Amino acid sequence: xxxxxxxxxxxxxxxxxxxxxxxxxxxxxxxxxxxxxxxxxxxxxxxxxxxxxxxxxxxxxxxxxxxxxxxxxxxxxxxxxxxxxxxxxxxxxxxxxxxxxxxxxxxxxxxxxxxxxxxxxxxxxxxxxxxxxxxxxxxxxxxxxxxxxxxxxxxxxxxxxxxxxxxxxxxxxxxxxxxxxxxxxxxxxxxxxxxxxxxxxxxxxxxxxxxxxxxxxxxxxxxxxxxxxxxxxxxxxxxxxxxxxx
Numbered sequence: 001x002x003x004x005x006x007x008x009x010x011x012x013x014x015x016x017x018x019x020x021x022x023x024x025x026x027x028x029x030x031x032x033x034x035x036x037x038x039x040x041x042x043x044x045x046x047x048x049x050x051x052x053x054x055x056x057x058x059x060x061x062x063x064x065x066x067x068x069x070x071x072x073x074x075x076x077x078x079x080x081x082x083x084x085x086x087x088x089x090x091x092x093x094x095x096x097x098x099x100x101x102x103x104x105x106x107x108x109x110x111x112x113x114x115x116x117x118x119x120x121x122x123x124x125x126x127x128x129x130x131x132x133x134x135x136x137x138x139x140x141x142x143x144x145x146x147x148x149x150x151x152x153x154x155x156x157x158x159x160x161x162x163x164x165x166x167x168x169x170x171x172x173x174x175x176x177x178x179x180x181x182x183x184x185x186x187x188x189x190x191x192x193x194x195x196x197x198x199x200x201x202x203x204x205x206x207x208x209x210x211x212x213x214x215x216x217x218x219x220x221x222x223x224x225x226x227x228x229x230x231x232x233x234x235x236x237x238x239x240x241x242x243x244x245x246x
Contacts, residue, residue, distance in 0.1 A: 014042045018051075025052045026059075030079075050075045057082070061124050089121045090131035094141050106140055108178075108220040108228035114141075118148050125153055133167040139202075139232045143174050146202055147217060160206040170203035178216045178228040 016024075025033055025047065033056070037047030046052065053075035061082065073081075093114050100110040123131075132145035146164070149155040164170035180194045198213055205213075216228050 021046060022051060026055060048076055053079055060126060086121060086123060086127050087131055093117050094138055097138050097140055105229045105231040111230055112220050114144055118144060119152055125155060129167060133169055135168045139172045139174055140230055142169050142172055142202055146206055156206060161203050164203050164206060171201055173199060173201050175199050175231045176213060179226045180224045181226055
């Protein structure tokens with residue numbers, strides 16, 4: 001496209017009413033808003049103004065309390081500070097998981113601590129995809145992110161599974177083991193503990209309504225459950241498999 005044509009388009013856009021320009025900006029990705037702001041002095045002032053960045057920020061993080069934004073900064077600065085903070089928080093969770101694992105296995109207590117850290121940071125779905133749906137990071141962090149989407153963000157089923165496929169982590173597997181106390185017989189003898197081993201891919205975890213598995217990941221070691229371990233699912237069995245031993 002010739003330079004004169006570009007200048008003509010920018011001039012035409014600049015003459016549009018502000019509400020139309022705001023509507024156009026709301027339909028753009030953040031990187032496109034920033035690119036548009038580099039086109040002219042007019043769009044530099046418009047695209048980096050608070051009237052553009054306030055809806056961008058609040059649409060991305062609607063769960064955030066308004067008191068978090070009572071600072072003498074522009075909404076654009078707050079947006080990128082928030083993004084940086086979440087990136088650091090995700091990295092700290094990854095570091096915590098690696099430090100807490102023993103022989104590639106993680107105890108459920110540490111899993112729940114990491115889950116609460118993610119929950120307290122109020123990650124949005126875009127943030128989860130950006131920072132925790134990566135194929136090169138710890139698969140248990142992938143699992144935490146999928147679990148968070150299902151339990152906190154209410155995203156599950158085929159919509160979540162499709163996102164996992166797009167991010168190329170749907171096939172990654174985890175293994176969850178838990179041990180249960182079966183109580184005592186009528187004669188007072190203690191029954192043998194029951195152990196469960198569940199291998200499952202992240203894609204199947206997102207789709208299946210596996211309440212026993214979700215239950216032990218959500219509750220941890222309470223009631224009859226003695227211990228829960230989560231590990232990377234490097235195993236030759238099928239992607240979804242459960243073994244019960246008494």
